[in-house]
Amino acid sequence: xxxxxxxxxxxxxxxxxxxxxxxxxxxxxxxxxxxxxxxxxxxxxxxxxxxxxxxxxxxxxxxxxxxxxxxxxxxxxxxxxxxxxxxxxxxxxxxxxxxxxxxxxxxxxxxxxxxxxxxxxxxxxxxxxxxxxxxxxxxxxxxxxxxxxxxxxxxxxxxxxxxxxxxxxxxxxxxxxxxxxxxxxxxxxxxxxxxxxxxxxxxxxxxxxxxxxxxxxxxxxxxxxxxxxxxxxxxxxxxxxxxxxxxxxxxxxxxxxxxxxxxxxxxxxxxxxxxxxxxxxxxxxxxxxxxxxxxxxxxxxxxxxxxxxxxxxxxxxxxxxxxxxxxxxxx
Numbered sequence: 521x522x523x524x525x526x527x528x529x530x531x532x533x534x535x536x537x538x539x540x541x542x543x544x545x546x547x548x549x550x551x552x553x554x555x556x557x558x559x560x561x562x563x564x565x566x567x568x569x570x571x572x573x574x575x576x577x578x579x580x581x582x583x584x585x586x587x588x589x590x591x592x593x594x595x596x597x598x599x600x601x602x603x604x605x606x607x608x609x610x611x612x613x614x615x616x617x618x619x620x621x622x623x624x625x626x627x628x629x630x631x632x633x634x635x636x637x638x639x640x641x642x643x644x645x646x647x648x649x650x651x652x653x654x655x656x657x658x659x660x661x662x663x664x665x666x667x668x669x670x671x672x673x674x675x676x677x678x679x680x681x682x683x684x685x686x687x688x689x690x691x692x693x694x695x696x697x698x699x700x701x702x703x704x705x706x707x708x709x710x711x712x713x714x715x716x717x718x719x720x721x722x723x724x725x726x727x728x729x730x731x732x733x734x735x736x737x738x739x740x741x742x743x744x745x746x747x748x749x750x751x752x753x754x755x756x757x758x759x760x761x762x763x764x765x766x767x768x769x770x771x772x773x774x775x776x777x778x779x780x781x782x783x784x785x786x787x788x789x790x791x792x793x794x795x796x797x798x799x800x801x802x803x804x805x806x807x808x809x810x811x812x813x814x815x816x817x818x819x820x821x822x823x824x825x826x827x828x829x830x831x832x833x834x835x836x837x838x839x840x841x842x843x844x845x846x847x848x849x850x851x
Contacts, residue, residue, distance in 0.1 A: 628758035638793035655807030664773035698756035710736035753778035
């Protein structure tokens with residue numbers, strides 16, 4: 521218990537010589553406290569009490585009681601602000617360096633993502649030099665006024681605080697979410713109704729392009745194109761091809777419709793909410809076809825790591841919610 525030890529001597533300690541007044545206690549070194557009635561024992565003299573009775577019976581050592589003092593427990597209400605502070609700091613660190621939640625505001629990524637879905641975005645692997653790859657769903661800052669004309673939300677003070685620490689999607693940051701179709705050095709083309717070709721290889725996009733949409737949009741606004749992606753940029757398209765203002769329709773901006781890699785916040789790896797929509801967001805197989813997306817084993821490990829971490833973190837949510845629901849039903 522801290523730096524002070526409380527103790528008492530055994531044997532004759534605590535006994536007074538009959539008829540002799542007790543001597544005052546003398547503090548010992550290092551904070552050790554002796555009992556206030558051990559004078560006879562200290563002087564080495566005998567006591568008048570028979571040996572068989574010494575130390576027998578209940579004793580009251582008073583202030584020198586050898587029972588260790590219990591440290592007074594801090595009340596819950598005094599600890600609550602500390603716990604809240606720690607939680608806020610952890611949430612801020614997680615949002616800044618590990619993972620952040622984003623809300624899907626539109627239908628441009630249907631049916632992969634629905635409006636109102638909450639996705640978790642991996643922000644860790646970019647710190648190790650990982651860059652966006654074909655087929656990944658990524659969140660990125662508005663490259664050059666792509667969101668012009670979109671309504672601007674007006675969050676209240678509480679929403680601003682929750683957004684700042686990552687517990688709610690940010691209402692002030694202008695971010696978009698799309699699928700990476702091409703990376704630096706790729707040549708991408710879209711003719712007629714499709715398919716989309718990357719480096720001359722046709723993509724089979726039936727598993728993620730919105731049902732009823734054609735891979736290429738037949739229009740003269742940007743749906744027909746052939747582009748070469750510069751190093752340090754990516755070409756992105758929405759899965760709802762006929763309802764997505766993506767790289768195709770922003771070719772008049774200063775990046776020619778490309779998104780600088782420096783603008784990418786991270787890769788969306790999990791649909792976390794609503795719970796009945798929970799799922800991972802893997803790279804479709806078509807982006808792994810030979811000659812299109814040859815990747816080193818190290819790069820594959822970096823890409824797989826966010827999925828494994830997100831899966832490990834999100835799986836416990838399902839039984840937790842089930843137990844919670846069962847408890848509510850019993851109540």
